[in-house]
Amino acid sequence: MNVFGDRDPHSVSCWLTDMDGVLVREERAIPGAADFIETLERYGRRFLVLTNNSIFTARDLRARLLASGIDIPEESIWTSALATAQFLADQAQGGSAYVIGEAGLTSALHNAGFILTETDPDYVVLGETRTYSFEAITRAIRLVERGARFIATNPDVTGPSPEGSLPATGSVAALISRATGVQPYFVGKPNPLMMRSALNRIDAHSESTVMVGDRMDTDVIAGIEAGLRTVLVLTGSTRAEQVAGFPYRPTRVVDSIADVVPLIAELAPHEDEELSAD
Incomplete structure (x- = not known):
């Protein structure tokens, strides 16, 4: 049975997955x-x-996932902060930036060769932080008014907390x-x-990759626009009754990530199945 419509059911060699709401x-x-x-x-x-969270480094996220019982190598975690740093390095290698964010973003930019400064930076880079400073936001506004290019790691307007929603990068970007009349370029x-930077990172092709996510408006649409097959799980943001309201559709809708596990074997090439049985 071809579980993904008309495409070759044994052509999937790579998987991308969101973190929060999926894992x-x-x-x-x-x-x-x-x-x-x-x-x-196996x-x-x-x-x-993949995660739009730019607060934590990949090493931090590996430790947090491991504490929950999920063992993922550090190199298999791709954050909006890492994608932003890679994008900026490609655009202006050795450039400078004024950053609002935490270690996940500042360390990624440092590692990409950027100088972090408040004095005439090439870019204002906005990420997520637990405590947005009015002073820092004011400085960002003035730097953008003076010509700094405006970049934001992701457009999420709220983030979750035990007490309820928190303002996130998209809200502060707005x-x-x-204040400036300048729209940011959102990387996440x-x-x-x-998605394409993630594909390049694991040397994957869109035709042989599946994206698993819990949000129609971020995970699924990003996967579709990158040419991937998509699986929506119903353990996160998007509810089953909301799917029909979107003008695009995921390739599959399943209850949870547990329902995706059998698909890995079903979509694996036959020779891989034989090897795993040995």
Whole structure:
């Protein structure tokens, strides 16, 4: 049975997956998440875990996932901060930036060769932080007014917390845009740029890659625009009854990541199945 329509059912060699709402919820593993990663590794599938969260480094996220029982190599985690740093390095190698963000973003930019400065930077780079400073936002506004180019890691307007929603990067970006009249360039999902940078990182092709996500408006649309097959899981943001309201459709809709695990074997080349049985 071809589980993905008309495409070759045995052509999937790579997987991309969102993190929050797919693998974990409030730092607890979603049932089936650890098995999903273990099955990918058993069949030798290349994969990346994607997140729009720019607060943490890949090393931090690996430790947090491991604490929940999900063992993912550091090099298999791709954040909007890493994608932003790579994008800027490609645009202006050795440039300078004024950054609002935390270690995930500042370390990524440092490693990409950027100088972090408040004095005439090439870019203002906005990421997520637990405590947005009015002073820092004011400085960003003035630097953008003076000609600094405006970049934001992701367009998410809110983030979750035990007490409820928190303002996130998109909300603060809107504040700066309203004050300056300058719109930022968002690097993270749903920009397919992040998907393509992820594909390049694991040497994958869109025709042989599946994207798994919990949001129609970020994960699924980004996957579709990058030419991927998409799987929507219903353990996160998008509810089943909301899917029909979107003008695009995921390739598959399943209850949770546990339902994706059998697809890995079903979509694996026959020779891989034989090797795994030995």
